[in-house]
Each structure stands twice: as C-alpha cells, then as structure tokens.
Amino acid sequence: MKKYKAYRLITFIVFLAISLPAALAEGNRDFMRETGKINVVVAVILVIFLGIVWYLFRLERKLTKLEHQTKDDQ
Amino acid sequence: MWWKILSVVLLVYVFLTGLLVPLKSGIETVEPAAAHTGREITIRFYGYNTFFEKSAESPIRVWLYYDSQYALSASSFTVVNDTILDARFNMPVNLPEGKQTVYLNAIIDHPIAGASLLPAAIELNQDSSGMVAGLPLDAAWTTTPVETLHLQKGFSFPYQNVIYESIRNTYFHVPMWFVLLFLFCASVWYSLLYLANPSDSSIIRKLKVAGRTLTYMVPAGQENDRRAAAYAETGLLFGILGLLTGMIWANYTWGKPWSNDIKQLMTAVALLIYLAYFILRSSFDEPEKSARLAAVYNIFAFASLIPLLYIVPRMFASLHPGATGNPAFGTQDLDNTMRAVFYPAIIGWTLLGFWIANLRIRYQRLFDRAMDLH
Numbered sequence: 093m094k095k096y097k098a099y100r101l102i103t104f105i106v107f108l109a110i111s112l113p114a115a116l117a118e119g120n121r122d123f124m125r126e127t128g129k130i131n132v133v134v135a136v137i138l139v140i141f142l143g144i145v146w147y148l149f150r151l152e153r154k155l156t157k158l159e160h161q162t163k164d165d166q
Numbered sequence: 167m168w169w170k171i172l173s174v175v176l177l178v179y180v181f182l183t184g185l186l187v188p189l190k191s192g193i194e195t196v197e198p199a200a201a202h203t204g205r206e207i208t209i210r211f212y213g214y215n216t217f218f219e220k221s222a223e224s225p226i227r228v229w230l231y232y233d234s235q236y237a238l239s240a241s242s243f244t245v246v247n248d249t250i251l252d253a254r255f256n257m258p259v260n261l262p263e264g265k266q267t268v269y270l271n272a273i274i275d276h277p278i279a280g281a282s283l284l285p286a287a288i289e290l291n292q293d294s295s296g297m298v299a300g301l302p303l304d305a306a307w308t309t310t311p312v313e314t315l316h317l318q319k320g321f322s323f324p325y326q327n328v329i330y331e332s333i334r335n336t337y338f339h340v341p342m343w344f345v346l347l348f349l350f351c352a353s354v355w356y357s358l359l360y361l362a363n364p365s366d367s368s369i370i371r372k373l374k375v376a377g378r379t380l381t382y383m384v385p386a387g388q389e390n391d392r393r394a395a396a397y398a399e400t401g402l403l404f405g406i407l408g409l410l411t412g413m414i415w416a417n418y419t420w421g422k423p424w425s426n427d428i429k430q431l432m433t434a435v436a437l438l439i440y441l442a443y444f445i446l447r448s449s450f451d452e453p454e455k456s457a458r459l460a461a462v463y464n465i466f467a468f469a470s471l472i473p474l475l476y477i478v479p480r481m482f483a484s485l486h487p488g489a490t491g492n493p494a495f496g497t498q499d500l501d502n503t504m505r506a507v508f509y510p511a512i513i514g515w516t517l518l519g520f521w522i523a524n525l526r527i528r529y530q531r532l533f534d535r536a537m538d539l540h
Contacts, residue, residue, distance in 0.1 A: 106410060124418050128189070128214065128331035132418045136338050136411040143407040147400075147522065155529055162536050 105142050169517050176514030183321075183507050184337040190318050191216040192325030193284035196272050202293040204259045206241075209288065211251045211274060214325060218245040222277035228253040229312050230270040230288055236262045236307045238270070257290065258307045266292045273312060280318030282325065324501055328419055335415050336504060337511040342408030343433075343475070344512045345519040349401030350440070352520075354468040356394035357461040360387055364458055388534065391457040394464060396526040398443055404519055405437045420485050428482040432474040439467045439474075 124131045192214040201207050211228070218226060228240040228251070240253035251274070261268050272287035323333055366386040412430065413423035424430060446463050450456035479486070500508060 129329070129418055130331040130334075132332040132415060133185070133334045133338070135414050136335050139410050139414065140338060140342070140407050143403065143410070144518075144522065147403050148525075151525060151529060154533075158529070158533055158536060 101146060105139060105146070170521055173514050173517030173521060176510045177518065180337050180507055180511040180514055184334050184511070187321050187323055187503070187507070189215050189331060189333070190322045190325045191274075191276060191279040191282045192327070193272050193274060193282050193287065194327070196284065196287045199287070200289040200291065201255075201257055202291050203257050203261060204293050205257050206254060207257060208252050208254050209272075210246075211253060211272065213249045213251065213274070213282070214330070216251075216274070216276065216279055216282070217248045218251045218276070219248050220276075220278060224277045226251070226277070227275045229273040229275075230255060230290075231273050231283075231312055232262060232268055232270055234312075237312050238307060261290065261292045262307075273315075275315050277316050278319070279316075281315035284327070321503055321506075323504055332415060332419065333504075335411070336500070337507050339408060339411040339415055340508070341511045341515040342404045342411065345404040345516050346401045346408060347471075347475075348516050349397045349404065349519050349523060350468055350471060352523075353394045353397035353401060354464055356390045356397065357464040360390035360394060360457065360461045361465075363387060364391075364454065364461075366390075384531065388457075389531075391461065392530045392534065393527055394461060395444075395447060396523050396530060398440060398464065400519055400523040400526060402437065402440050402444075403522075404515075405433070405440070409433060409437065416485075425485060427485045429475075429479040429484050429486045432478050436471050436474040439470055443467055 124135070193216075194212045194214045196212070197210045198207075201209075209230075226243070226245075228243055230238040238255055238258065241256055243251055243253035245251050268290050269286040270288045270290055272284040273281060275281040326333060364387045409430075416425060416427075416430075417423040420427075443460060443463055447456055447460045450459065
C-alpha cells in the first residue's frame with residue numbers, strides 16, 4: 093500500500109513536469125518553447141528538487157516510525 | 167561538516183551564475199531563407215540577446231559567408247530594433263565552382279555583443295537566365311573579407327540554436343550522472359570491503375556524527391554492507407532524476423522524451439540492474455546471506471555500469487553531444503565560462519548526494535541497533 097503511494101507521487105511529478113507545459117500551451121503560443129526555452133530549465137530544476145524532497149520525506153517517515161518504536165521500548 | 171557547507175556554497179553559486187549569466191548574442195533565423203543569384207535582396211535578421219540599437223565606435227557588419235574565399239558583405243542595412251535588422255545584399259551572378267545551390271552562413275559582427283553565426287541560413291540558387299558564362303566565377307562576390315570579428319566581453323554562455331537557454335541544464339541534468347557515478351563507486355568500494363571480511367564484528371569504530379566523535383560498538387562488516395546499500399540507493403535516486411530531467415530536456419530539443427538514443431537505452435538498463443540489487447537484498451531473510459550476495463551482485467552491477475554508460479554509447483551514433491569523444495570534457499560543447507560553472511556544479515551536487523547518503527546510513531545504523539536491542 094505504501095509502495096503504491098510512492099509510485100503515485102513519482103508518476104504525479106512526471107505527469108506534472110511533462111503535461112503541465114502542454115496544457116498551458118495555447119495554439120502557437122508554447123509555454124515551454126517561448127523566451128528561449130528557459131522554462132525547460134525551470135522544469136528540470138523542479139523535478140530535481142521534488143525528487144530530493146520526496147527521498148527526504150520518505151527517510152523522515154522511516155525515522156518517525158523508528159522513533160515510535162524505540163519510545164515503546166523504554 | 168565543512169563539506170556540507172561547501173556543497174551549499176557551491177550550489178548557491180551554481181544556481182545564481184547558472185541562471186543569471188546571459189547567453190551570447192545569436193541569430194535565431196533569417197527571412198527569406200532562400201534567394202536567387204544576380205538580384206538585390208533584403209534579408210531580415212532576427213537576433214537573440216542582440217542589441218543592434220546599441221551604438222559603438224565601430225559599425226555593425228553583416229555577411230553571408232560561403233567559405234574564406236566567397237563572402238558577401240551587406241551593401242547597406244537598417245536597424246529596426248534591438249533584435250531585428252534588415253540588410254541588403256547584391257547577390258552575385260555566378261555561384262562558386264559552377265554549383266547550382268549553395269548554403270550561406272549568416273554572420274553579424276557587433277563591436278560590443280560580438281560575432282554571431284547562423285549556419286546554412288540562406289539557400290542560394292543559381293538563376294540560369296542570369297548566368298553569365300564568360301564572367302570569372304568569383305565576380306560580384308565582395309572582397310570585404312570576414313575578419314577582425316569581435317568577441318563578447320564579460321561572462322556569458324554560448325548561444326546554440328534549438329537549445330537556447332536550456333543550455334543551462336548542463337549544470338543540473340549532467341551533474342546527476344556524475345553524482346550517480348561517484349555514489350556507485352563508493353557503493354562498490356564498501357561492497358569490496360565487506361567481502362574482504364564479512365564477519366568483522368568486534369571492532370569499535372569511532373564515528374563522527376554531527377561534529378561529535380561517538381564511540382559506537384559497530385561491527386565493521388555490518389557497517390560496510392550498510393554503507394554499500396545506502397550509497398547504491400542514493401545513486402539510484404540521482405540516476406532516476408537524471409533520466410527524468412533528460413526526458414524533459416529531450417522533449418524540447420529532440421522533439422520527444424524518448425528517442426531510443428543509445429545513451430538513454432544504456433542508462434535505463436544500468437538503472438534496472440541496480441534496481442535488481444535492492445530486490446536481491448530484500449529477498450533473503452538471513453541478513454548475512456543477503457549482505458554477501460548483494461555485495462557480490464554489486465560488483466557485477468558496477469562492472470556492467472562502466473561499459474553501459476561510458477563505452478557502448480561512444481561506439482554508436484547518439485543524439486547526445488560529444489558522443490564520439492569525451493563528453494562533458496570536450497572543447498566543442500563546453501567553453502571556459504561554462505566550465506567555471508559546470509565543475510563547481512559537479513562538486514556541489516556530488517557533496518549533496520553524499521550528504522543525503524550519509525543521512526540514510528545514519529538512519530540504518532539506528533535501525534539496526536534498535537533491532538539488536540530486541
């Protein structure tokens with residue numbers, strides 16, 4: 093169940109990074125291609141940031157679980 | 167501790183310079199893109215990051231350039247605005263070497279913004295009715311040679327068509343692969359250490375945790391295995407990020423996210439091999455057996471990583487730049503201004519990767535101790 097959640101988050105990030113620009117594009121006006129494709133860089137940085145945050149979030153959840161466990165022991 | 171601060175400082179530098187340093191001036195396109203010989207024609211140049219209106223001591227010069235022998239300089243030009251310039255050319259009567267079609271490069275030289283070039287900007291066709299048989303081949307090609315081109319002063323990144331600003335991804339997408347390599351190197355190193363003495367259990371290890379030296383009763387063998395797993399896991403994280411960011415970049419430069427490019431395929435295979443490492447680790451109940459098999463597998467995984475990422479892609483045609491030489495270190499795709507950001511980016515991202523891996527190791531150490539207490 094938890095694994096399923098993580099996959100959902102990853103697919104959501106990928107979906108967002110790839111389809112959001114397409115959704116924002118109207119006709120010939122392309123959000124990702126205008127102003128020298130700078131928004132491609134924005135998307136790349138966002139994916140890296142979200143990926144690292146996702147990993148840290150996962151690590152924190154594990155730590156919380158461990159903290160609860162050790163608390164029970166005392 | 168110092169290296170964590172260094173990582174932050176370097177990454178702040180990379181984000182600031184990587185995003186704020188402007189691109190060099192470039193020619194985005196010209197209109198019309200085709201012309202005939204023997205006529206006078208006005209060609210509109212669309213510049214990128216150009217400032218044609220900015221005055222300077224020496225004038226702007228415009229050329230259509232075939233080779234060092236055949237170049238056409240504009241007879242006159244008018245500046246429409248900073249990014250649009252109309253230049254008039256007297257097209258020559260004959261094409262060089264009796265050719266029917268030649269492609270001319272467009273060159274604009276601005277005394278401050280420097281020279282910019284658009285390769286194969288204009289298709290020049292031989293007009294058969296206007297061809298003069300007796301005329302020497304180079305007649306009407308101007309004798310104003312393309313020389314004393316200016317260089318842009320100051321810190322700026324190269325302008326490349328199609329890529330434009332996304333050249334800045336060099337500081338974000340490319341370092342992911344360097345982090346992956348360094349983390350996988352560390353992983354295989356600890357796997358080797360583990361295999362050298364798996365049951366090394368009685369050694370007291372002094373561990374520096376958050377600036378303090380703690381004396382932990384940490385079995386060295388177990389610790390090596392733990393580190394190998396944590397480095398492989400974070401390496402995989404950066405590999406996935408590299409693959410995802412590469413797909414985004416590819417979508418807007420190569421046209422689609424996945425082109426079955428040799429590098430894309432080989433990295434996908436490499437990541438799957440490392441994914442199997444974790445499946446292998448989790449499929450044994452006996453911790454010692456799982457650790458030993460994982461360590462052996464890790465060595466094979468690393469041994470396959472090197473040909474998959476660094477040898478095979480160089481033997482095939484690739485959409486990636488510098489595939490035939492030494493990518494990322496070649497002189498074609500990186501100039502010195504980019505190196506001044508790219509190398510700090512590699513170090514900064516790598517240190518961040520080791521930082522995250524370190525947190526993962528510390529968590530696992532606590533977890534294993536808690537399990538031992540039971």
